[in-house]
Amino acid sequence: MIKYSRQRESIKNFLSDRCDHPTAEIIYENIRKEYPNISLGTVYRNLSLLAELGEIKKISTDSGPDRFDGNIRPHYHFFCRNCGGVFDINMESINHINTIADASFHGSVEGHITHFYGLCAECLHNKDSACINSNSPESIKKEKNENSIDKPNHI
Amino acid sequence: MIKYSRQRESIKNFLSDRCDHPTAEIIYENIRKEYPNISLGTVYRNLSLLAELGEIKKISTDSGPDRFDGNIRPHYHFFCRNCGGVFDINMESINHINTIADASFHGSVEGHITHFYGLCAECLHNKDSACINSNSPESIKKEKNENSIDKPNHI
DNA sequence: ATAAATAATGATAACTGTTATTAAAATTAG
DNA sequence: CTAATTTTAATAACAGTTATCATTATTTAT
Numbered sequence: 001m002i003k004y005s006r007q008r009e010s011i012k013n014f015l016s017d018r019c020d021h022p023t024a025e026i027i028y029e030n031i032r033k034e035y036p037n038i039s040l041g042t043v044y045r046n047l048s049l050l051a052e053l054g055e056i057k058k059i060s061t062d063s064g065p066d067r068f069d070g071n072i073r074p075h076y077h078f079f080c081r082n083c084g085g086v087f088d089i090n091m092e093s094i095n096h097i098n099t100i101a102d103a104s105f106h107g108s109v110e111g112h113i114t115h116f117y118g119l120c121a122e123c124l125h126n127k128d129s130a131c132i133n134s135n136s137p138e139s140i141k142k143e144k145n146e147n148s149i150d151k152p153n154h155i
Numbered sequence: 156m157i158k159y160s161r162q163r164e165s166i167k168n169f170l171s172d173r174c175d176h177p178t179a180e181i182i183y184e185n186i187r188k189e190y191p192n193i194s195l196g197t198v199y200r201n202l203s204l205l206a207e208l209g210e211i212k213k214i215s216t217d218s219g220p221d222r223f224d225g226n227i228r229p230h231y232h233f234f235c236r237n238c239g240g241v242f243d244i245n246m247e248s249i250n251h252i253n254t255i256a257d258a259s260f261h262g263s264v265e266g267h268i269t270h271f272y273g274l275c276a277e278c279l280h281n282k283d284s285a286c287i288n289s290n291s292p293e294s295i296k297k298e299k300n301e302n303s304i305d306k307p308n309h310i
Numbered sequence: 311a312t313a314a315a316t317a318a319t320g321a322t323a324a325c326t327g328t329t330a331t332t333a334a335a336a337t338t339a340g
Numbered sequence: 341c342t343a344a345t346t347t348t349a350a351t352a353a354c355a356g357t358t359a360t361c362a363t364t365a366t367t368t369a370t
């Protein structure tokens with residue numbers, strides 16, 4: 001039996017107002033404004049529960065913390081390689097790729113998870129400017145490349 | 156300048172012989188047979204380096220450790236929801252989904268990462284038998300559902 | 311409305327997978 | 341062969357998340 005909790009309701013309401021797919025940490029910081037004593041564990045516990053109940057969706061990312069989405073209608077996500085932002089893409093169905101995959105696989109393909117990546121509108125327009133987010137995945141990678149690898153002799 | 160190391164070569168050779176996309180831990184256990192003193196950190200360091208050099212591919216999974224693939228030719232991956240196995244799918248290109256996404260997005264879609272899921276050939280054929288892998292994601296989820304949630308009153 | 315039963319909470323410890331640190335060993339250049 | 345530089349093994353630290361548990365909140369039964 002699941003019992004009501006105001007913390008859980010607050011988390012769900014918070015998510016339904018947002019479209020930026022916040023992390024558990026960000027949700028925690030925000031719910032604290034209403035419930036200053038809430039603990040991070042409670043946030044994680046309720047996010048998992050809500051996702052299991054199908055009331056929210058968990059977005060696993062390649063690196064960094066999971067993100068959460070209050071919008072459970074089917075849609076895709078875009079990850080900006082410059083600013084790290086996550087955006088919704090409401091596009092036509094591409095479920096036919098399941099059929100394509102199934103034709104080449106000995107087993108049954110039931111579904112897929114697809115993440116798109118590239119540059120978001122804002123980063124695309126600021127491409128040539130010096131105003132580049134210095135905490136972005138992009139600029140971190142740039143920095144790394146400068147300092148290190150030239151060309152391997154072996155391998 | 157990158158210098159040769161036998162540990163790195165051994166890791167690369169190990170991966171090129173496999174098609175089961177092992178984790179860093181499994182690679183570590185196997186390389187230890189040849190280099191008993193190798194440390195897990197060395198395995199991680201070289202896997203990251205090889206992936207950066209484009210000599211292997213890292214496969215990030217929704218939960219659990221990353222997996223690694225010695226096959227760098229473009230192909231897709233299938234995740235069995237019963238046994239947890241990861242399999243290759245060599246299918247026709249679905250790069251047109253980038254164009255579809257791009258048409259619905261203010262920004263530039265450069266690529267996608269797609270994971271397929273369902274039942275692998277073996278799990279599909281054993282579907283009705285009692286012989287189900289009791290450590291699988293599937294059976295763990297089943298167990299959880301038995302013990303807990305009935306139906307929420309609120310929310 | 312009150313008491314008993316049960317689930318959720320906050321505080322915190324523990325855990326998993328991974329990355330960083332560092333002195334010593336291996337590799338390469340001169 | 342020696343010096344310079346990279347890689348290593350050992351280990352600590354880290355991020356994100358899950359588990360533990362006594363107390364509090366919610367629900368059920370009386």
